[in-house]
Amino acid sequence: MNKLCLLLLLSVLAAPLAADTFRIDDIRVDGLQRISEGNVFSFIPVEVGDTMNPAMSRATIRDLFRTGFFDDITLTREGNVLVITVEERPAISDIAIAGNRQIKTEDLMPALAGIGISEGEIFNQLELDRVQQELVRQYHSRGHYAAEVDARVTRLARNRVNLSIFIDEGKQARIRHINIVGNESFDEDELRDDFESHDRRSLYFWRDNHRYTREKLSGDLESLRSYYLDRGYIDFAIESTQVSISPDKQDIYITANVREGEVYRISDVQLTGELILPEETLRRLIRVEPGDTFSRRDMESSMEGITALLSNIGYAFANVNPMPRVDRDTREVSLTFFIEPGKRVYVRRINFTGNTQTKDEVLRREMRQFEGAWFSQLALDRSRQRLERLGYFDNVNFETTPVDGSDDQVDIMVSVEEQPSGSFQVGLGYSQFQGIILSVAVEQDNFLGSGRKVGFSVQRSRILTQAGFSYTNPYFTDDGVSAGYFLRYSEFDTLGRSSNNIASFSTSQAAAGLNFGFPVTELDFLRFGASAQRVDINLPGFFGPPPENPDAPIEEWILQIPGDRPLGISLDEDGDGLLSSSERRITTFRLDGTWSRDSRNHYLNPTRGSLNRLTAEVALPGSTREFFKLSYRFRKYWPIGDTWALGLRGDLSYGDAYDNYDAELGIEPIDPEIVEGNRRTCLIDEVVTFDAGLPFYEHYYGGGVSDIRGFDDNSLGPKDQFCRSVGGDLKVAAGLELAFPLPFVESSGTRLALFIDAGNVYRDWDSFDTDLIRASAGIALTWRAPVGPIIINLARPIRKLDGDDTQSLQFTFGQFF
Structure with a gap:
């Protein structure tokens, strides 16, 4: 349908030349203010000496509209001269944003520039409408359901416009009540202990945790799921979630409908794959045993412990995958940890960035991971701690990258952000x-x-x-x-x-x-x-x-x-x-x-x-x-x-x-x-x-x-x-x-x-x-x-x-x- 409308539009616009076919002796462009003729010539598919026909007319108009520079384009003929008459879109002279507190102006401006709305750019009303809709959506996601965004365009001389975006954020909606339905084994207050969102009855009122956002709700539902999975409820499910808002858009009511299921226990724990280390050494790191209540937290902790041990002896990219087999008839789970240590790697080179004042040797002497030695995550963690405790740096980050063309070498990039380590102080x-x-x-x-x-x-x-x-x-x-x-x-x-x-x-x-x-x-x-x-x-x-x-x-x-x-x-x-x-x-x-x-x-x-x-x-x-x-x-x-x-x-x-x-x-x-x-x-x-x-x-x-x-x-x-x-x-x-x-x-x-x-x-x-x-x-x-x-x-x-x-x-x- 859209293609048909475009063809009809192009046909109407090209009507003045629809019946003409002629050899182009010259091309003239009328109506230009800021855009040069050379730019227009680079956009159109015809040039002097070509034969103009209805198909070429439609292609010319289509290509010029695609540039986004013009509001109107007309093709006419004066003798064998092709005349292109255009109406340029205005340029943006200034952008003003007012009323925004939750989203800072310095954060909004780069986002607007990314879609072509910035000073000096060609104004596009469609893009401005999209910005208005996106801002409303962003405020809704932050709980500001009463937010309104008004975008105004002011015409100026020399085909320019000023854009004014007025934002009325309104008050952020507050959680009036959180209700969990279907819980039988645990009290609702106990289930909500780890929630980041709290209703107005909460003792944590000073943290503003009673203000609603979608991100916080998603995190809280995951915390609820983890709570049950850590206590053996493998079949636990959140069947539905309802979020309703009061007519004045100030109060939020949240209801989560859950199905608890049954408690499962561990029936067996196995280790398989390439163990590398003695099995008894690895089993000491496993925090679950047959007969224990299943716990996802303990299962993941066991996986992380084995991974950490392997990474400390050079297996930087080891994978430990827990594979639970669930027997719903007996309500038991058999756990198998499949170990893939991968290739043992050593550190080829350690590089430092961000230390514009501090010499490399000062950082290098604090490193407990050495070049040419087997990779060790424990040594890296200790190195990070020693660098942070120097007091010279705000942030210390490590990045481990494989060496191209090698499967047993890695490079470590240590990036630091220096902070002032000297001072001249006059104190009172x-x-x-x-x-x-x-x-x-x-x-x-x-x-x-x-x-x-x-x-x-x-x-x-x-x-x-x-x-x-x-x-x-x-x-x-x-x-x-x-x-x-x-x-x-x-x-x-x-x-x-x-x-x-x-x-x-x-x-x-x-x-x-x-x-x-x-x-x-x-x-x-x-x-x-x-x-x-x-x-x-x-x-x-x-x-x-x-x-x-x-x-x-x-x-x-x-x-x-x-x-x-x-x-x-x-x-x-x-x-x-x-x-x-x-x-x-x-x-x-x-x-x-x-x-x-x-x-x-x-x-x-x-x-x-x-x-x-x-x-x-x-x-x-x-x-x-x-x-x-x-x-x-x-x-x-x-x-x-x-x-x-x-x-x-x-x-x-x-x-x-x-x-x-x-x-x-x-x-x-x-x-x-x-x-x-x-x-x-x-x-x-x-x-x-x-x-x-x-x-x-x-x-x-x-x-x-x-x-x-x-x-x-x-x-x-x-x-x-x-x-x-x-x-x-x-x-x-x-x-x-x-x-x-x-x-x-x-x-x-x-x-x-x-x-x-x-x-x-x-x-x-x-x-x-x-x-x-x-x-x-x-x-x-x-x-x-x-x-x-x-x-x-x-x-x-x-x-x-x-x-x-x-x-x-x-x-x-x-x-x-």
Whole structure:
């Protein structure tokens, strides 16, 4: 019918020449505006010297219409001159799209250009109508059933048009109710647990999962089918699905009619094909046994396990096909796994793309799949993990391609997307402990693309000023031995700052050191270091107002520091407290060693894996004080679903002196009444008056925003006579955390966590007492903001003693160095 209409049209258009047959002496084209005559001549099947007849006239008109450039074409004759009169279609001058939020303009424009609707192209009304219909269909598939698309054409001078597409998306239809009909063995709520779509009654309202889309419904029906097949219902079927919409096109009602069938069990499991490996080795990977309820999930897991094992020993293209034989009379299934290992292949070449700054050798040294070796999927997976953990790349992808003309070789293409690995930062932060923190840092984790780390930082806060420089070469040798060094200078001053919760003293410190690291296994690492440190300490004997009763007897207090003679201390003339102090230079030569085993899947926000780190350091003979310190850190993460994670942490730190030196920090325990009038009485833990173990400037402290939350910074543990923390030789801390995404926010850098913390600081090992353990519970918000990580804790102590300094709200922000 269409062909007949076209022939009739062409016949009418060619009517002026229908009865003429003549030899063409010339050809003229009238009506052209943008298209050149040369283009028209290239489209038509005739030229000067040809004989024009009715058939040639129809062919000429047909070919010109096929170009899509013309709205009307007429052929006439002036003598022996063929005159072609055309009416050009207008050109598109501008395209404007308004009202679209779900489909972005930058996504629509390339799609329109793909069908010829773009600025400068010839306008075709038929194509515009198709675009209008397709946009409506796209919005319907996204649940916007009230969407309307209005396309308008505005004529302009010089045969041009403007296109305006106005989109009224309307509200996305919401699922009012989901109903499953025919389920007898399982409750409907249980069947819908894995659904991505939820009705308005769902507890997951913040995720907008009650908004309807066809894609989500298809995925949910497949989840329903998998649920039954994983529980032995081989004959399960979704017989029909009805999706109805309310008259106002706002509410969706979904009904799925199912037929459950019977439960099937495994009667036999066989292995056939080319086994390659001993059958008992392969059977250990099969997760189904005779007598078990049939499970498609377990069957596929068995298939994947065998495939993975074969791929790890070079069979990159192995196929394992499970072939179930169903006996519906006995309701049993016999499973046969047919193994086709294919040809064993080795890797011919590994190529890298996308690393415009990072040198190939930096990537290649992280590869655990080597050229010339048998292909191993396990080695590739480990290589990907090592490359991702460098921190240089946003994405790391591997592509394995067979080598042309060879059936036992493959090439591996490693494509990376680099991210900035260096920074120049001017930071502004705040913490309740340090106050406002100003910092400047220049860091380069991938210096000149070599993988070497160079850093310089300066920081200034209320109590701390420090500057440092560091350098690390992670591949000092080809075997992965790392080498580095650091230089650091800092000044720490808490004199007169009682809000810091620690005893008042000030230090100036200069340190330098070097370290070497040795990989033991893929997960285990040893690090050894040596450093020299010089500390100038200014330590007052008493800092605070005198007792309320000026007639109270106050003994002369004595303070001893190694190498100094005893210094007598008494009240000053104004009665404001003691201003006398003792200064001492302390020199320490250290050796330290660390063993770590890290299997976390991510350094910043891990969801699985664990971290074990044991550190030991010792101040060598010849140091002003001779001591040792031991610490153990443990982290373990378990994934819960795709986005939740359960984390367990534990920290144990202990130190002691081995030079048998006891430094007196103050007087023997005094009568609390002497202090009661000026400061609260220390009734918690014990008042420490002697520095009998670890030097006080090496003590551990507890409490704070990233420690035992809910308690003030550095407030836990032993106190001096005025209830200021002096730290201790032993610290224990543990915590349990349940992390989950922040509602309404889709960002991997933002999350909430419910936590329980417990721990304390003790004077020494013998002072450990479970009755003194403090504990807290609360919720923490972590946000990786442009200014740096922001941490906000809302905590409540659940186990505390009278006199503890607690904080319900704790926060810190900014990038600190």
